[in-house]
Amino acid sequence: MSENLPAQAQTVIIGGGSIGMNTAYHLTRLGHRDVVVLEQNQLTSGTTWHAAGLIVAGLLKTEAECAIYTHGRDLYATLEKETGLPTGFRDVGYLQIASNDERVHEMRRIAPFMRRFGINCHEISPKEAQELFPIGDLSDVKGAFYIPEDGRANPVDVIMSLARGAKMGEHAFLKACTSAIC
Structure with missing residues (x-):
């Protein structure tokens, strides 16, 4: 595999997990063309796959x-709209x-404070919290807050979508990387 790596690069990112691929994606969106992501096995083979x-x-x-x-x-x-690959994001x-x-x-x-920055965090009653989480014992709850737009995603899918996004378009190019994203 080392024969596929360039002798030099503007940016070398060690690790093809969440932090590494987010960094690569955002750098390429900023116009960086010479980005290398190194991962010892395949993308998400570190801790991201079980996040x-x-x-x-x-x-x-x-x-x-x-x-x-x-x-x-x-x-x-x-x-997903940008890359065609799902992230599994659901705003639950x-x-x-x-x-x-x-x-x-x-x-x-x-x-x-959070609402001023577009985060729809609002107080709900303990009864409303119990309705949202019926299997929980909320008998000692004195207050509750809910953010309806928050959710979850599939970490592996997110990384694959970020990798594709980093490689897409005329302004984004990964010069060398693991076989999982090349």
Whole structure:
């Protein structure tokens, strides 16, 4: 395989998992043409293949966190349209619960901040939380927040779609990579 690798490259990314392929995808979208992704076996052969695939905001406290989260969520929701490869993204929603007053206060303080950045985080009653999660024992819940656009994706599918996206178009090219994406 080493005979297929270039002698030099502008950017070399070690690892063909979530971080590596997100980096390659975004660099090629910015116009970088000389991007090499190195993976010892095949894409996602590290830890990505067994990741949960949750695309959830949690409690974000900075503008940067909100921007990174919304960009990722929106990307994974629309990447299939760009690449033709599914990501498995489903916006099934995300429920956060609090069983003490301090956590409820923190969630109430952070939710408006998140909404300012386009994250639809809103408070629901413990009864509504129980309806969303009927198999859970929420008897001690004092407060709950719900983000309907949050969801999950298939980590392996996301990586394959990102890899294709990095290789697509006149402005995107992976010069050398593992056999899984070449």
